[in-house]
Amino acid sequence: MTGSDYPELSSGVFADLPIAPLDRSHEPELRTRIDGKCKPLGSLGRLEDLAVQLGLIWHPEPPRTENATLFVFAADHGLAAEGVSRYPAHVTRAMVGAYLDGHAGANVLARAAGVAMRVIDGGVDAEMPAHPDLLDAKIRRGTRNSAHEAAMTQHEALTALRRGAEIVREAIEQGVDVIAIGEMGIGNTASAALLMHRLVPAPLADCVGPGSGLDPEGVARKLSATERAARRSNATRPLDVLAEFGGIEIAMMAGAVLGAAACRRPVVIDGFIASAAALLAVRLAPAARDYCVFSHRSAERGHSLMLQAMHAEPYLELKLRLGEGTGAVLAVPLVRAACGILTEIADLDDVLAAVS
Ligand SMILES: O=C(O)c1ccc[n+]([C@@H]2O[C@H](COP(=O)([O-])O)[C@@H](O)[C@H]2O)c1
Numbered sequence: 001m002t003g004s005d006y007p008e009l010s011s012g013v014f015a016d017l018p019i020a021p022l023d024r025s026h027e028p029e030l031r032t033r034i035d036g037k038c039k040p041l042g043s044l045g046r047l048e049d050l051a052v053q054l055g056l057i058w059h060p061e062p063p064r065t066e067n068a069t070l071f072v073f074a075a076d077h078g079l080a081a082e083g084v085s086r087y088p089a090h091v092t093r094a095m096v097g098a099y100l101d102g103h104a105g106a107n108v109l110a111r112a113a114g115v116a117m118r119v120i121d122g123g124v125d126a127e128m129p130a131h132p133d134l135l136d137a138k139i140r141r142g143t144r145n146s147a148h149e150a151a152m153t154q155h156e157a158l159t160a161l162r163r164g165a166e167i168v169r170e171a172i173e174q175g176v177d178v179i180a181i182g183e184m185g186i187g188n189t190a191s192a193a194l195l196m197h198r199l200v201p202a203p204l205a206d207c208v209g210p211g212s213g214l215d216p217e218g219v220a221r222k223l224s225a226t227e228r229a230a231r232r233s234n235a236t237r238p239l240d241v242l243a244e245f246g247g248i249e250i251a252m253m254a255g256a257v258l259g260a261a262a263c264r265r266p267v268v269i270d271g272f273i274a275s276a277a278a279l280l281a282v283r284l285a286p287a288a289r290d291y292c293v294f295s296h297r298s299a300e301r302g303h304s305l306m307l308q309a310m311h312a313e314p315y316l317e318l319k320l321r322l323g324e325g326t327g328a329v330l331a332v333p334l335v336r337a338a339c340g341i342l343t344e345i346a347d348l349d350d351v352l353a354a355v356s
């Protein structure tokens, strides 16, 4: 970690993991290599920029993208009691069961993309039965209701951040090349909207949307619940904003971004909620932005503005709004393709030499 503003982050898991910005001095050499490939100059468009990003992340080694893992962080939200979601809170634990059974949207899309998947209970509001594929990292059973009180203590928020970073660091040590992050948590678009409101910053009305499917009346109810939460605290410092408006899974995903960046690995960001976590990570450690690959533009209102705040242009526009990391895994084949530009496409000189 860098930034003396955050002595809390300079201890524990972050102490030995400083996040270095990418060394852009290697960019011209990477561009020259890509320009020398057997294709018209610039013809692979934005994939070439992604190849450069991967080349810089891995420099001086060639990039690797074979082993990709999606981390789905699950947690509940006290704010759900305010009627901010179309769906009841117990959907969170039901969906964790579906991931473990292997038949949820995330499982199917991850398999289609050749991405492994891990499920983390960061704070589901239930005693989850032990399961070999479920990582128990529960901080507490859901956050507190941020319309009435802080969602988390500073200690809980920091513990969740650290745990997210640790999970990713261990995975990287075991050979994961590409990290993808996603989430499950009924009510978490309200929490993400509050983080966005303070961290972009932007008016709440530009941050709050239908989430998993509220009608206009529901969106108005969600806006007034988030306004009540916002009136309770004027926090703007990222760690305070996180503790106030919470999201244990959001904290863990932010930690995952910081962990991936510290270990110099690309981290593929899913939709609205995962992007709020990336925004938090970037506000804590701006250099973490260099390691983020923004997968898709969610249909959720506010996502475009949030992406803009990070100067991010996502690769896919599929009107997805499922979450769970579904958009992130769909972008992994693009990440692998971009890697192949550097590592596999033949040089034009060699191709021409074969016919001369
Ligand atoms: O990723 C997105 O852009 C996205 C947009 C809307 C909803 N979701 C998912 O829906 C849930 C949150 O919706 P809500 O309405 O309960 O706040 C949560 O489990 C997310 O994974 C996800």
Ligand SMILES: Cc1cc2nc[nH]c2cc1C
Pocket: 087, 091, 095, 183, 184, 185, 212, 322, 323, 324
């Ligand atoms: C069924 C269901 C699955 C989800 N996955 C992510 N958010 C979700 C919300 C609902 C309601």
